[in-house]
Every structure is written in structure tokens, then in C-alpha cells.
Amino acid sequence: MSVAASSPVRLGAVSVASAVGFLLLLEIVARFHLMPATLLPAPSSVALAFESEFQSGRWLANVLASLSHYAVGVAIGTLLGIGFGLATAQWPLFNALTEGIARLLRPISPIAWLPFAIIWFGIGEAAAAFIIATGVFWLNYIATQSAARAVDTDKIELAHAFGQGAFFTRIRKIVLPGAAPGILSGVRAGVSMGWIAVLAAEMLGVAGVGQRLLEASGVLATDLVVLYMATIAALYCVTDTALEWLTRRLLPWTH
């Protein structure tokens, strides 16, 4: 591919054009009844659904409800994941103590925790935040652990040679900045995992975009389903872009 053809502006234009083309195609399929509307709603009917949901105030209420447990769950999962990841990378004994347990728990989907979430926290915001945090935790744990382990031992030696070798000084001045790119890519993966887990969390019956989506899919209201799918996609886009911006601010030396 030539340099000009792969310039960011051109590539951006291509991806916008393909998205618009895709929507147009869907609209044509629906307008000309090439497929029943319940199978694939027309983009225009999704727009109408948005108008009515928005005017009834439901859309915003659902978005805000989801955001509240999303934010709490992602924050807790991220902080604990980074903390445990760092601790296992730094203390071999702590790693030995937790490694077996981590291997058992890691592959379990957030959905599997639903009954425990209800038993432990009752049906509510706390249970939803817990489900989201379990999904987010593991991504941060793994990313932080491997990034912290990969920090150059030469740099640790440098810290010792220059009187900065004390445990917490070393963590703060060498390990954290050295592992920061890896940690932040874990955070970013967690932020998108959080939106996937929102749907699982709201299976509890906690209000939010996921619950509304599940409700709509129960009655095959595909226009509403697509509307809330698009809503989650848009929210993901916003959080992911914010994190990309933050990463750039936090890691100015990487570009």
C-alpha cells in the first residue's frame, strides 16, 4: 500500500464511508421488504425509536443508570486488578499464594457470578458493579502483572546505583512508569470489557441500557434492541476515546 493511500485522513474517510454505506444498505433492504422488519430493522425505524425513547426520558435515564454502576465497577475492577497484578509481580511469595486461585477463577464469565452477586449484595447497584468489576479485574490483573515483570532489571540496578532502590521508591520511579504502557492497555481493554459486562449485570433486573435491551429483545422489538446496541457502542466509543486521550497525556514519551 502506498504511503498516501494509508494516510490517517484517507483511512478515516474510508471507514466513515463504509459505515454510511452499511447503514444505507440496511435501509434499502428494509424499505423494499427484502427481509421482514423483525429480522432487521431499518435504520430509520431505529431513529424513530430513539426519538420516542428520548422524549419519554427513558433513554437518558437508562444511560445514566448504566453509567453509574459501570463507573463504580470499572473503577474498582481496574484498581484492584492493577494492585494485585503489581503485588504478584513484586512478591514471589504473594504470587505463589494467589496463582492457583487466580487460575481457577480467571476463566469464569461474569454472568456465572450472578447468583452470588444477588446473594452477597442483593439486587441493586452494588451487585451490578460487582459483576462488572469481576470482568474488568482480570484484564487489568494480567496486563499489569506481565508489564511489571517485563520492566528491565537494568533499570532496577540503576535505581539501586543512584540511591533510589528502596521498595516503594523503586515501584514509584521505575516499575510503575516502566510498566505504564502495558498497564494502560489493560485499563483500555477493561473499559471495553466493562460495557460487555453491563449487559450481564443488568440481567439482574437493575435498570440501565442493558436491561432495556433485554426487555425489548423479549418482545422482539428489534428497533429498540438495535437502538440500545448502538447506545452501548456509542458509550464505548466515548470511554475508549477518553482513555486514548488520557494514555497520550500520561505517556508523552512514547510518541
Place this chain on the structure above:
Amino acid sequence: MDALVSRADVERPDVLVRISDVALSAPGQVDRPILENVSLDIRTGEFLAIVGPSGIGKSTLLRAISGLVAPSRGTISAVGRPRASGKFAALVFQDARLLPWRRVRGNVEFGLEGIVPSRSVRRDRARNALRLVGLEALENRWPHQLSGGQQQRVSIARALALEPELLLMDEPFSALDIATRRTLQDEISGIWRTAGATVVLVTHDLDEAIHLADRVVVLGGSPATIKDIVEVPIARPRSRPKPVASEPYAALKGRLAQHFNSAAPSGAPQGTDNEPAPIGN
């Protein structure tokens, strides 16, 4: 360095560091030492060069002197004490080893953070050190925006900023072009003379060793030990490149080079300035 106390100010012992009967091995390989039977007094205020073939253990010895690794046998004891304003020993690693997440000045301030509480004092000392290596204009760059030689100079500045009693340098000039290398050699020589620091310089360049040092320690053998300690009686300030022709210089270089001819396990040393080295002549 102007900020340093002059050598007359402080009562100092004749011997700064005493290395007695030291053996050094790589981690976990105590039975197969890299260096053995190394005894050496580093005299206060001297400029000591350590030469020897690649892989012989020069960096290992320097690490041990700086206290980063403990000898598997024998002792290395600092007889001298740190200056009030600085650290006892500062090390210039063989690789520049800058922290990529700190700008140039932040890297130079790194070692000061433990000993100088005032941010502005740290900044001034870092700037002074950067000025000495000719990089004050680049203080806000990231390390990846520097050439290899510039990075190495930042690493020298990082050590100088500590105003150490003992400056340990591991082949600090090997990545530099001739002109910069000479400038920095003169700079280090000047700092050593005016500040009265003690310098231990590891080099594979015999001309550099003779030009700069009071004494040259030759490492050789396997496990390595001190093969020879050569005093360099050439008066200072030493000129260059004239001394190449001079009688004492040629004799010294011949004596040093013979150790490389007999042992030479992994490549003979290079002459200065990338000429084919006339070793043994």
C-alpha cells in the same frame, strides 16, 4: 566542577577504597568466579584506568566497587566518606541506561532526588552537570530524541550531578566520535583535576588509558586477576597526539599491549581514533 569543594578543603585519607583479596562471580555461580585474588588500593584523588579484553570482568569489578554486587570472597571497603553535598560513588554504566519516561534534565536529577530536597537546587545542579557535557540546550528532550553519544553524555552528567567522591566510569566514551570523545576526555580530566574527585575509568583503549590515567590496571587470565599495574609518569597537562611519538609513551603502550597479545581471548583492543592499532610496537 565549580560547585565541588576543592581538594584542599577536606581532610582525606590516602586510600579511598581498599579492595582486598576479592573474588567475584556471576549470580548463582559462586564456584566459577569471574575475578579472583583481586587486591587493589584506589588512592584518594587518583585517576585510575582499568583495561583488559572484552568479557574479562571489568564491568563486574566496577559494579562491585560501586556496591551493587557483593564479592563472593574478600572485602571492598570504602575508607573515604561522602562529601556533604553528594554521594560517595557514582557510576556511569556501559550503556547509557536513561529512563525513557524522564526528560534529559529529569534523568540527570534522578540520583539527586534522594539527597537534595530542594527542587530548584536539583534543577540547578542538573543544569550545571549538563553544561559540563555540552547538552544544556537539550534539557527538555526525551532520551529517544538523542543520539547514542548524546545519551551517553547525559548518563555522564547524571553521575557528575551527584558530585561524587568516587566517579566510576564504564567505557563512557566508546560510543562517541573522535572529536566529542576528546572533548569529553578533556572535560573529565578537568573535572578530576579541579574537583579532586577520584576517578576509575574502564576502557579498552590503551591510548585513552595512558592519556588520562595516573595508573593503569591490567586485568587478564581466567578467572581474571590483576596482571599488571602501570604508573604513568607523563607530566600533566598531557598533550595529544604528540605523545604517541614520545619515548616513555611508546614504552608504556608496549608494556600494556603485551598483556593483550599473550592472552587475547576475545579480540585485541583497539587503538585510539580507529586507526589499526599498532599493538606491541
